[in-house]
Amino acid sequence: MNGLAHFTAEEIKKARRYAIATPPPDLDPRIGALVHELIGRVADKWTMLVLEVLTEHGELRFTRLSEMVSGVSQKMLTQTLRHMERDGLLVRTVHPVVPPKVEYRLTGLGLTLGAAFCGVWVWASENLDEVEQARRTFDAR
Amino acid sequence: MNGLAHFTAEEIKKARRYAIATPPPDLDPRIGALVHELIGRVADKWTMLVLEVLTEHGELRFTRLSEMVSGVSQKMLTQTLRHMERDGLLVRTVHPVVPPKVEYRLTGLGLTLGAAFCGVWVWASENLDEVEQARRTFDAR
DNA sequence: TTCTATACTTACCAAAAGGAGAGTGTTGGA
C-alpha cells in the first residue's frame, strides 16, 4: 500500500533520519502543481543563501547583506529580496533618512522555510563525499 | 550565542517542527561552497519530480517516467536522469533487447535525498495559503 | 517490404537568467 515497498528496511531506516513526515497524499493534482511552483520559486540559489544569513544574523541592511551573501550582484540581491518580501518571507523596513537606511528581517514564515531547508543542507553536507565518489566512478566510464 | 535570539519562542517552536537538525556550523567555507553547489545541482525542478515518482513507484522505464513526470521533454528527462545517475542517486539498467528496455530505480542515496526534500514539500503544502495571501497583499501595494 | 516499438541524440532556435557598470536622489560635511 505504500510506495516504499521496493526498498530494504535498512534503506528506509536511513531515509527516515532525513524525513520529518511522510509525503502528503496530495489528493488534488492542482495542489501538487501549486506546491511545485512554490518550491521552484523558493528553492533557488540566492533565496536559500539569504534565508541562511538572515537566520544567522537577524536584521541586516542591504550593503551588509550583499557582503555576506558572497558572489551576489546588486541586481540579483534586490530581485531576490523583493520576491521574498512578496511571498511573506521577510519584512523590509525603510527608514526615511539620508543616506537611505533599509533593514531586512525574516518573518515567522521565512524562519520555518529556513528550517525546512535544513534537512536538505544536512543531507548535502553528510553525503558530499559519497556523491563525489559516485561522480568519479561515473566519469571513469 | 545562537543566531535565533531575535525570534520569539513561539516562532522558534513552530520552526522546529520543520527542522530535523540544527544547521551545521560549517567551519570550512570550501565545504559550504561545495554543499551549496550540490544543493543547486540537486534542487532543480525535474530532479525533485523524478525523485518523487521513483520513490512512489520503484522501478520505471523511460517512457513510463516521461508520462508520469508531467510536462517534461525527452531532452530534459534524459539530461536529468544522466545527472542523477552520475551523482549516484539512481541506477540505470539496460536490457540488451530489441526494442530497447532501460529501467531506472533510486539508490539508497536517492531515497534519503527524497526524504530530505520532504520537509520542504510539507512546508510548501502547509503554507501555500499564507504565501498566496502575502502575495495578494503585496500586489495591492 | 514496410511499419512499429523504444530510448535516445542532434541541430536549431527562442526566451530567460544574470553579470557589469553607469546613473539617480538627497543631504550633511570638508
Place this chain on the structure above:
DNA sequence: TCCAACACTCTCCTTTTGGTAAGTATAGAA
C-alpha cells in the same frame, strides 16, 4: 562647491536554459 554615503534602478550584453522536431538503430510483426 564638491564629494561621500546608501540603496537602489536601468541599460546593454553574454550565457544558460529548455523546447521542438527530426534522425538513428534493430528485430520482429504484418
